[in-house]
Every structure is written in C-alpha cells, then in structure tokens.
Amino acid sequence: MSEHPLAFRETESPWRPTEVVEELNAHLHLQLELVGLDDLVGGTSGAAYLQGPDGRQFVLTRTSADADLMRLTAEIIALAKQHGFPVPSHEAVLPLRDGHTAVLQERLPGSRPTTVTADRVAAMVTMNEQVREPAGRSPRRPTATRTRHQHPS
Known part of the structure; x- marks a missing residue:
C-alpha cells in the first residue's frame, strides 16, 4: 500500500482520504481522484473532494455509522x-x-454559510416546517433561498 501523507488529524475520528479513495476505487471499480480537502477544522469527520474521469465532482466522508443505516439515509435523501x-x-x-463506512455523494455547487442571519434562520425553519407535513402528502418544494457560490471545476 502506498504512503498516505494527507490526513484529517483534528477530527473526532482521524482518517486518510487517499487510503479511502484507494479502497473505494478497488471495491467499486471506480477511477476517482482526490482533488481537495475541506478546510473545516474539528468536527466528526472532514470531507474530501473527488473527481471522476468524466469530470463529475463528489464529496467523500467517513463515518462510524453502520453501512445499512447510511444506505437507509441515502434512500431518505433520494426521496x-x-x-x-x-x-x-x-x-x-x-x-x-x-x-467505518465511506459515503460518496454528489457535490452540489455552493458553500456552507459563514454567518448566521435572521433570514437564514427563517429559511431553515420554513424548510423544516415543509418537511414535517402530515404523512401521505408530498412535501412542497422549499421556497427558502440560499446563498450559493459555484466551486471552480
């Protein structure tokens, strides 16, 4: 196995993204390449940014949650x-x-907020209320607006 100098050391569960990318590529027959690391210090995991040979962008995280639970989470997110x-x-x-469990998800454009404003909190509350609609009814499309910044390709 090759040397893995890049690591998330200041998280609750330190890990080496290059090692996880190798494992993903080997088991899932992918050709993903590590193109960046999240700059968040602390937290539970950290995130690595990957790119496929077709240019698609992904986010890789590593969690202590069981793979079956993460598959259920993926189903809920798909819904x-x-x-x-x-x-x-x-x-x-x-x-x-x-x-641990690796989770590979699509990378959406945008960035996490750096400030909390009354408008942002109101948008989050609105979205939460839309999700909590009674069972059997389709959730409405969220009307909350978000500030989004395009990541460079």
Whole structure:
C-alpha cells in the first residue's frame, strides 16, 4: 500500500482520504481522484473532494455509522431530492476495512454559510416546517433561498 501523507488529524475520528479513495476505487471499480480537502477544522469527520474521469465532482466522508443505516439515509435523501429539496445524492456507501463506512455523494455547487442571519434562520425553519407535513402528502418544494457560490471545476 502506498504512503498516505494527507490526513484529517483534528477530527473526532482521524482518517486518510487517499487510503479511502484507494479502497473505494478497488471495491467499486471506480477511477476517482482526490482533488481537495475541506478546510473545516474539528468536527466528526472532514470531507474530501473527488473527481471522476468524466469530470463529475463528489464529496467523500467517513463515518462510524453502520453501512445499512447510511444506505437507509441515502434512500431518505433520494426521496427528499425527488420532492425538490436541494440535497446531494448518495452515489455509494461502502463498509471500510477499518470498521467505518465511506459515503460518496454528489457535490452540489455552493458553500456552507459563514454567518448566521435572521433570514437564514427563517429559511431553515420554513424548510423544516415543509418537511414535517402530515404523512401521505408530498412535501412542497422549499421556497427558502440560499446563498450559493459555484466551486471552480
């Protein structure tokens, strides 16, 4: 196995994205390339940015959650996406050799907010209320607006 100098060391569960990318590529017969790391310090995991040979962009995270739970999460996210919610598709969920689970999801344009404003909180509350509609009714498409910045290709 090759040397893996890039690592998320300041997270609750340190990991080496290059190693996980190798494992994903080997088990799922992909040709993903590591193109960046999230700049978030701390947190539970960290995220690595990947690119496929066709140019598609992905986000890779590693979690201690069971792979079956993450597959269920992927199904719920797919349902939310079907109803117009701006959520990333989970492209793959893979149990890793180290006992963790890798989650590969599509990378959406935009960036996390750096400030909290009353408008942003109101938009989050509105979206939450739309999700909580009674069972049997399709959720409305969220009307909340978000500030989005296109990531460079």
